[in-house]
Amino acid sequence: MKSLLYALTLLFSFTFPALASPPATFTEAKVVAKQKVYMDQASSAMGDLYCGCKWTWVGKSGGRIDAASCGYxxxxxxxxxxxxxxxxIVPAYTFGNQRQCWKNGGREHCVDDDPVFRAMEADLFNLYPAVGEVNGDRSNFNYGMVAGNPGQYGQCSTKVDFVQRAAEPRDEVKGLVARTTFYMYxxxxxxxxxxxxQLLMAWDKQHPVSAWEKERNRRIASIMGHANPFVTGERKWTANYKPQGSGVVQAAPAAVPRAQAKPSLASAGSAGSAGSAGAVLGNRNSHVYHLSVGCPGYAQVAAKNQVTFATEGEAQAAGYRKAGNCR
Incomplete structure (x- = not known):
């Protein structure tokens, strides 16, 4: 009976319309993840990522852990x-460190000026609710096999080794963690x-895709517009696997229109006061503005996020702040 109900639920859920586009920011992604992916998981047997704890939703995307439900x-x-x-699941520090923006100014700089980083930070496949303390303890550590530390979090079997800087999640999610990591890389x-x-390939083999992982993949795919091919079986990570990089291409900034590429003579001589339209370009997501001269991020604002101002004063009056890497 349960299997029949599950099948009917899947069939019916396909009729729901997909979102117009994937979330553009981490803040937006958390709300979408709650409403469209994990809405019914707070009280499910699967529970949170690392400990299987149930929780109660609070606010737009937060939650209150039920420690007794998992012996935490x-x-x-x-x-x-x-x-x-x-x-x-793949820490922002890990993927951010492979972007030039992180080297130039850390996470805040990446959020302001790198559309690929923003896409990674908001990618729903890489997000999962977790007990805050374990999330903090895991930090940016790689996944690994942790010897010792039993009962570190009570009955929660996830373990963290602060000396070796490694985290070993509970067995129930090792396969999911591995396939999510493959997807992001x-x-x-x-x-x-x-x-x-080598470790993640072993986990992928030892812990096959579960019914919940398939459903999670389906829900996220309906929002993102693509599935995780390592869950569907379309791709398999091997020792010599070469990452495709399709997300880098899709998240690359659109070219700035020629009319916006250069300021007029008047704006060139007035150092960002009154100038031609397009001499001050804002990003409606980050509320950061860039000048056409002296701001490297000017040409990196995606077309759909662009808003132009005649002057810096106009941008500031609208609640925008100047990009930190402007010279």
Whole structure:
């Protein structure tokens, strides 16, 4: 009976319209993930990513952990242990460090000026609710096999080794974690160490795709416009796998129209006061503006996010701030 109901649910869910476009920012992605992907998972048997805890939704995208539902015991940070946080399965630090923007100014700079980073940060396949304390403890550590540390979080079997800087998730999600990591490295053409590849390939083999992982993939695909090919079986990560990088191409900034590429003579002589339309270009997502001269990010604002101002004063009056990397 349960299998019949599940099949009917899948059939019916295909009739729901997909979103017009994937979320453009991490903030938006968290809300969409709650409403469209994990809306019914707060009380499911699967629970949160690392501990299988149930939770109660709070606000737009937050949650309150039910520690008794999973036997969770706080290690150190009580406030974070009581709430859900949105874990990037592949940490923002990890994928950000492979972008030039991170080297130029860290995460904030990447959010302001790199559309590929914003796409990675908001990619729904890489997001999952998790106990805040475990999310914080995992930090940007690679996944690994952790010897010892039993009962670190009570009955939660995820373990973190702070000395070796490694995190071993519970068995129930090792396959999901591996296939999500493959997806991110493949889609955004990232570089992975051989040791990490070998571990994740082993987890992929040992822990096949579950019914929930298939459903999660279907829900996210209806929003993102594409599935995770490592879940559907279209692709298989091997030791010599070459990442495709399709997400890098799709997230690349559109060319700035020629009329906006150069300021008029008047604007060139007035150092960002009154100038031609397009001499001040804002990003409606980050609320950061760039000048056509002296701001490297000017040519990197995606066409759909562009808003032009005649002067810096006009941009500031609209609530925009100048990009931090302008010379």
């Amino acid at each position: 015991q706080t290690r150190k940070q009580q406030n974070r242990a009581e709430r859900t946080e949105w874990e990037h 493949d889609r955004y053409k990232l570089s992975m160490s051989r040791q990490q590849q």
